[in-house]
Amino acid sequence: MPELPEVERARALIAARGLGRLIVEVDDADTYVCRPHQPGEIAAAITGRELTAAHRRGKTMWFDTDGGEGPTLGLHLGMAGQIVVDDGIAGDPQLDGHEHPPWNRFTLRFSDGGRLVLRDRRRLGRAVLDPPLDGLGPDAGEITRDAFRARVGRGAAPLKARLMDQSVLAGIGNLLADETLWRARLSPLRPAGGLSAEELDRLRVQMRAAIRSAIALGGVHTGELVAHRVRGGRCPRCGTELRRASVGGRTTFWCPREQT
């Protein structure tokens, strides 16, 4: 599930329901999800504190503890993670109330009996103290026009690979990249450095629109192109059969007629 829109919903859920509650117990026993920490390390650092602010850049979330006096807690949803606060599940309300304890990879228990859980079937999510943010580019939803031109519009890599490079721009994953490129009518194969300023501006406008829409509607799955991202799928605008290929290491669908 998680790309920028899902992560933003998770952050908003924690901002609304996870702050200002005393942490009395931490389950950080999953050594892969909590790597490189040892079990008990995160617990020792934040038990007795409370989360006081919820931040996000791209797909990374982090939370201040005790108004900045304590360490920050970083959470990443990986490929299939969700955040549960009490009975609410961020990013997938349809699963609200379902319990799958084996998939709970990291849990904060609060003094009022409630809890915040990182639930992740795939186990590629992360929970760490003081996550490094220096390797991340500007958030895709907030990057300025000039920064977007300078950062995205260079290099020989295919445009889609550049869009998904988290050090260039943070938050765009496979589905959002396909949706954005389709909306902007640009081929994922174009060398990023070969785009004109007009094309880059159009790309940024459509990227922001795709992000806003996905946040409002509930996730990247609500994208117009995304529903047609299957073998034999056709362009929702012109009906041409979509091309399918691996670009930037991920399966990519695009309209060979409109996206040039």
Add this chain to the structure above:
DNA sequence: AGCATTGTTTCACA
């Protein structure tokens, strides 16, 4: 059985 999967990190190679 085999392949694919919405993310990130690591490593090989130009």
Add this chain to the structure above:
DNA sequence: TTGTGAAACAATGC
């Protein structure tokens, strides 16, 4: 040194 791309990672579903 920098940039690019493939493989590995964990686990599940088709």
